[in-house]
Amino acid sequence: MSQEQLILQFQQKDVKAYEKLYNMYCDSISGVVNNIVKNDDVTQEITQDVFIKAWNKADTYSSKKGRFFTWLLNIARNAAIDYTRSKKFKQSKQNLNADFFVDILETSSNLDKSTNTIGLKEFVTKLGEKCKAVIELIYFKGFTQKEASEELDMPLGTIKTRNRTCIGELRTMLGE
């Protein structure tokens, strides 16, 4: 079954179709959430909330506005960022370190799960600092091109091309 069909069925509240989509993206979404909230229990809670929220607002998704994965990604980032602004998060803030996704990657138990993980780990450690920062901001934090350019003090065009180069290397390594 094509992804387009799965998404259509999901929008018609087909639980089975949604389960397939969930299994495709659950790890990614929780990875993004974890990178922001940096707490396993909270990550699980927020990830579940994200998928319930997506289910409830299924009819607002349109392929014309973007990829389904991107749509989920936005819901996840917003939910995680909302949490970081909450009282609860601020109270526990002192316990958090300032890891980038790369730091989480390096200590992740998930890295033993796939044959690609060794290559991924190698790739991540070899990534230049600028590359790490761009991926972090663009994909994990949801920064726009402009926001990233301001944050990293780089020209707009450079963000775009650097990002492409970094993702290109990642794809080569993953065989994508």
Add this chain to the structure above:
Amino acid sequence: MDSKDYIASGILELYVAGSLSEKENQEVYEAMQKYPEVLAEVQSIENAIVKLTAFSKKDSAYSFDSIKNQLKVEQPKVIPISKPKTNWLQYSGWAASLLIGSILIFTLSKNNQLKQQVASEKEVLEAQIDSASTNLAAAEKLIEVFRDKDIISVPLAGQTVSPTSYAKVYWDKKTNSIYLDAKGLPEPPKGKVYQVWSLKLSPLTPTSLGTLDSFTADNNKIFTITNANESEAFGITLEPAGGSLSPTLEQLYTLGAVSS
């Protein structure tokens, strides 16, 4: 800008990240519809990002069951798979089976009819065979009679009343019977019958051997008659139905003497 330059620009990576404006998203969507290679590139980038982000979680996977119960499922609407429309397939099926049924009944009755026809034809044939073999037996018997040296052959010649008539008597003295071949006699008029006589000549003494009542019906006109007399001649007269005690000589059709 062709699709190659478009891909190389890095906009698709930002598209997957969700970093583009609404207007730019719309442009990418249109490009994906237009160029399959753009769509493939987006899918490839997405796959890489899905894998990369999946590695930044520490926990093991969360089961779908943990959220399944919290998904509000509206009462599923019953959507009929097909509207109850005129099912021509079904109707034509019924029509076809009716047609086949009536053909079957027709064939069966036709078959019975033919069977009966064959049976009656068979009966007729059997009767023909039967009569043929009877005829054959009779003919064989006649040939046997004609060839027997002990049988006396007596030709009866036509007389005044009917000069063209003739007959023949085959007399088997061993069995005291005569075989009369009366083929040369005309059909007797209605109410009349031929009567066969055995004659002694001196003095002339006629003895009735009986009437040929079945003359008209008999096909070969050969009659077997018992005759124990010492006949010297045979004669055939036309008599009123039932026969007469003595021959009506005016109506003597044929006459023939036994040669000694």
